Amino acid sequence: MKNVWVIVILSSTLFSFDLPKSGIKKMDKTLAKLWPEQIISKHLVNISNLEKAKLSFKLDDKTIYKVSNSSTSDSYIYLSKGFGKMNEFDYMVVFNKDLSILKVKVLVYREDQGGEIGSNRWLKQFSGKKDPKEMKFGHDIQNISGATMSARSLTEDVKKVIKRMRELRQKGIV
Amino acid sequence: MGIKILNLGIGMLLAGVLSAQTNNIDTTNQPLNSAQNVLNNSSGKKFTIGGYGEIHYNQGFNDTSSTNGKLDVHRMVLFLGYKFNNRVDFVTEVEFEHVKEVYVEQAFMNYRINQAFNLKAGLMLIPMGIQNEYHEPTTFNGVERTSIDGNIVPSTWREIGIGFSGNLDNLSLKYQAYLVNGFLGYDGGGKFKGSNAFRSGRQKGAESTISSPNLSAKVDFYGINGLKIGLAGYVGNSQSTLYDGLMNNDTTGLAEQADSSVVGMAMVGIDLRYTYRAFEARAQVISTAVTNTKEYNTFTGKDLGASMLGYYGEVGYDIISLFKKEATERLVCFGRYEFWDTHASVTSETLKNASYNRSAITTGFSYHVAKGAVFKADYQLFKNDAEENASSSQFNMGVGVWF
Numbered sequence: 001m002k003n004v005w006v007i008v009i010l011s012s013t014l015f016s017f018d019l020p021k022s023g024i025k026k027m028d029k030t031l032a033k034l035w036p037e038q039i040i041s042k043h044l045v046n047i048s049n050l051e052k053a054k055l056s057f058k059l060d061d062k063t064i065y066k067v068s069n070s071s072t073s074d075s076y077i078y079l080s081k082g083f084g085k086m087n088e089f090d091y092m093v094v095f096n097k098d099l100s101i102l103k104v105k106v107l108v109y110r111e112d113q114g115g116e117i118g119s120n121r122w123l124k125q126f127s128g129k130k131d132p133k134e135m136k137f138g139h140d141i142q143n144i145s146g147a148t149m150s151a152r153s154l155t156e157d158v159k160k161v162i163k164r165m166r167e168l169r170q171k172g173i174v
Numbered sequence: 175m176g177i178k179i180l181n182l183g184i185g186m187l188l189a190g191v192l193s194a195q196t197n198n199i200d201t202t203n204q205p206l207n208s209a210q211n212v213l214n215n216s217s218g219k220k221f222t223i224g225g226y227g228e229i230h231y232n233q234g235f236n237d238t239s240s241t242n243g244k245l246d247v248h249r250m251v252l253f254l255g256y257k258f259n260n261r262v263d264f265v266t267e268v269e270f271e272h273v274k275e276v277y278v279e280q281a282f283m284n285y286r287i288n289q290a291f292n293l294k295a296g297l298m299l300i301p302m303g304i305q306n307e308y309h310e311p312t313t314f315n316g317v318e319r320t321s322i323d324g325n326i327v328p329s330t331w332r333e334i335g336i337g338f339s340g341n342l343d344n345l346s347l348k349y350q351a352y353l354v355n356g357f358l359g360y361d362g363g364g365k366f367k368g369s370n371a372f373r374s375g376r377q378k379g380a381e382s383t384i385s386s387p388n389l390s391a392k393v394d395f396y397g398i399n400g401l402k403i404g405l406a407g408y409v410g411n412s413q414s415t416l417y418d419g420l421m422n423n424d425t426t427g428l429a430e431q432a433d434s435s436v437v438g439m440a441m442v443g444i445d446l447r448y449t450y451r452a453f454e455a456r457a458q459v460i461s462t463a464v465t466n467t468k469e470y471n472t473f474t475g476k477d478l479g480a481s482m483l484g485y486y487g488e489v490g491y492d493i494i495s496l497f498k499k500e501a502t503e504r505l506v507c508f509g510r511y512e513f514w515d516t517h518a519s520v521t522s523e524t525l526k527n528a529s530y531n532r533s534a535i536t537t538g539f540s541y542h543v544a545k546g547a548v549f550k551a552d553y554q555l556f557k558n559d560a561e562e563n564a565s566s567s568q569f570n571m572g573v574g575v576w577f
Contacts, residue, residue, distance in 0.1 A: 020260070022288070086222035086255035086263065106343070110260050112284045112292050115341035116348060121397045138451070139499060142400040145447035146308055152545075 017062040017079045023090050023107035027077070030105045034094065035069045042067050042077070051173055057164055064174065073097045076174055078161050079107075082153035087111040091154065093126075093161050099169060100130040104158060114150030122151075132159035222255040226576040228311040230318070233569045247273050248572075261286045269330075277378060279330055290340040294352070297379040300331045301350045301392035302406045303443045303458050311574025315490055315508040315540050317550045318570060321532070322484035322514045326460050327443070328373040334382060335390070346397030355379075356388040359412030360435035364474025366412070368527055371462070371482055371516050372439070375412060385417040385436070386410065400450050406443040412436045434473035438465035452495035454506065459485040468521040477517075477524045484514035490540075504542040511535055529560035538570075546576045 019027070031040050045064040052059050065077040076095040081088045090108040093101055104126040106118040116122070125141050134140050137155040144151050168174045227250040233243040250270040257263050263286075267279040282296030299307050305314060305323040309330060314320075323329040337352030357375030359366050361383065365375045377383065388410025396402045416432035445458040462482040471478055490508035494501045517530040538552025550572045557565045 085224070086265070087257055108260075109289050109341070110257075110286060111263060112265075112286070112294065112339055115289060116346075116394075116396050116402075118289060118341055118343040119346040119396055120343055121346050122399060125399060136500065138449070139495070142451075143449055144396055145402040145449070146394070147396075148313075 017060050019062070019079060019090055020108055026105070026107045027092055030092075030094075030103065031067060034103060035071065038069045038071060040067060040069045045076070045174060047173055051171070054171060055164075056167060059164075064168070066174075067094070075102060076165065078165060080157055080161050082150065082157045084109075084111050084114040084150040084153065089117075089150065089154075091157075093158060095165060098130070099162070099165050100128055101126050101158075101162075103127060104154075106154075109150075114147040116144045116147035117150045117154055119144070126158055129158075130162070132162050135159055220257045222253070222257075224253040224255075224577055226251050226253075226310040226312075226574070228317075228572055228574040230570060230572040232318070234566065235568065236566045237564065251279060277380075279332060281379070288340075290342055292339050293336075294339060295336040297332055297334050298337075298352060298354070300333065300352075300354065300390050300408065301404075302331065302390070302408055302441060303327045303329075303460055304404075304445045304447065304456060305329050306331050310576040311550070311572070312542065312546055312548045312576045315488065315506060315550075316510065316536055316538065316552050316570075317572035320458075320486055320510070321512055321534055322458065322460055322486060325370045325373065325514055325516055326462060326482050326484040327441075328370070328376055331376060332379065333377060334379045335387075337390075346395060348394040348396070349392070351391040352389070353387050354390050355382050355384045355413065356386065356410045357412045357439075358383055358414075359437055359470065360414040360416060360474065362415065364435070364470065364476040364478075366437065366470070366474075366476055366478040368477035368479055368517055368520075368524070368530055371478065372412075377413070383413050383415055383418075385413045400448055402447045404443070404445045406441075406445075408441040409439070411438050431473065434466070434469040437467055437470045437478065439463070452492035454490045454492075454508075455488065457485070457487040459483075468523050471521070471523050477520075477527065479517040479519065479524070479530070480521045481519040482514075482516045483518040484512075486510055486512035502544070504540075506540045506542070507537075508539065509535070509537045527560070529558045531559035533557050548574045550574060 031042065042065050044062060045066050047059060063079050067075040067077060074097055078093045078095065079090065081090055087110040089106060089110055091104060091106045094103040096102050104123045109115050109118055122144055129135055135155060137152050141155045165174065228248050230246050230248045231243060234241040252268045254266045255263060263284045265284065266281045269277045269279040271277060278297060280297055280299060282294050282298045285293040287293065301307055303323055305319050306327050306329045309319060319329055333355040335352045335354030339350040341348050355377060357372045358377050359375055366372055367374065388408065390408045392404055392406035394402055394404045414432055414435040416435045420428055420432055439462060441460065441462040443458065443460045447456045448454065464478065464480050467478050467480045470476065488508055488510035490506045492504045492506050494503055494505045512534045515531040517526050520526045534554050534556050536552050536554045538550065541549040543549065552570050554568045555565055556567065
């Protein structure tokens with residue numbers, strides 16, 4: 001019986017979102033800026049394997065956080081990855097309780113080309129968006145010259161994340 | 175109970191995966207050739223394989239004679255990137271030009287200290303203007319690259335060097351600053367000339383000669399959505415083989431000859447790119463000042479200008495978006511005016527050549543049939559100051575891919 005529990009721990013370690021320390025630091029800093037001078041608590045949303053099995057997509061551990069603060073209702077963070085020319089990058093989407101986007105932030109960018117997508121001004125385009133249909137790349141979300149691959153990848157991935165959060169809401173998980 | 179069974183299932187699966195990984199480690203201790211390495215690592219995304227290519231048809235026209243057309247596999251470039259870890263990448267691009275010429279277009283290591291600070295070293299593109307860095311055929315309109323990015327910015331301009339680059343998110347700025355090798359201006363004979371300035375002096379990292387390193391830097395601002403503005407600078411001296419073996423206390427006049435075989439140069443470029451939905455525009459100004467041209471031209475018998483100026487403006491519109499917002503295909507119709515003068519000024523020993531004061535009007539379309547695949551066609555009308563009432567023209571067609 002002990003062996004079984006050891007393996008379960010391994011499973012949660014191997015299939016979890018592996019965000020480097022610098023990314024975690026950036027995430028916390030972003031939250032502090034979103035709700036200045038407030039006590040913010042951030043904790044992982046625990047989703048059982050049974051619940052995961054009912055989802056139409058594979059959900060890694062350490063992907064979704066619930067954020068509480070003293071002034072507004074709860075928010076959620078979804079951690080995800082995009083891909084530039086030759087390397088993946090980590091980013092987060094902060095959702096309002098109604099699953100509209102409060103903020104998108106690039107947390108770890110790993111290549112020289114395409115780092116322009118970290119621009120806060122460019123990322124503001126996603127704020128308030130709720131429907132993937134309102135996020136056509138090059139139309140609703142403007143491109144950045146010289147960073148097209150990363151910008152397109154991020155846009156497409158944010159759409160995917162919205163759809164996933166909607167499903168999680170439908171199933172009463174968030 | 176159900177949960178426990180599920181967990182056990184995952185655990186068994188994992189045990190299998192771990193076991194398989196262990197086996198892999200055993201086998202990868204065997205010597206592997208490059209191809210095996212690529213195959214073994216591609217699934218782990220350590221390797222990235224890509225490329226771009228462009229195949230052109232050019233048909234010139236003039237009033238006095240017939241002109242043969244040209245069909246050319248202008249460029250085929252294979253991109254290979256290898257990720258050593260989350261901080262260290264190696265990027266290469268191997269280029270076949272006109273089928274028979276092979277070059278290494280880029281080969282540099284990037285060490286990411288953090289998002290704002292990357293150390294780069296190797297054969298790198300010089301950041302000047304738009305197309306020298308972003309020249310994949312799906313990223314610009316027109317079958318051929320702009321004439322400024324050939325005759326003033328000698329695209330594809332790359333040299334070996336070392337430097338830093340990074341993005342500052344809060345300021346929406348990208349910076350690049352490199353110490354690089356310069357153009358070779360003399361290797362037994364002068365290499366620079368009036369018609370295309372420094373183009374023949376590119377060393378491309380092939381057993382290149384260095385006598386004095388140059389500085390190249392660029393800052394891009396992208397804080398206004400859809401707009402990107404770049405300011406680039408390049409300063410330094412050209413290289414000369416005459417410094418090799420020159421005695422420090424030379425009194426034979428060889429030092430003077432060596433000094434006459436180099437020029438100093440300062441190039442400044444401003445570029446902007448703007449897109450708003452179906453509309454796109456771009457512009458670029460490049461100005462170059464050259465020193466020591468009198469001595470260089472007298473010594474080598476060349477006609478290098480003392481300054482060069484070039485600029486262009488281009489607008490385009492995706493017509494398909496008028497009818498279908500969700501279309502994946504794009505049909506961009508565009509028009510461009512371009513001016514470049516490689517004899518904007520000359521020193522007294524050189525006669526100003528009016529035929530180097532040139533302009534071109536280009537109109538055409540880029541039909542993007544898929545992300546990374548484009549058909550292009552355009553018509554170009556060329557003029558120069560030496561033939562005020564005459565002009566030549568060229569029709570171009572091409573396919574371009576980038577993957």
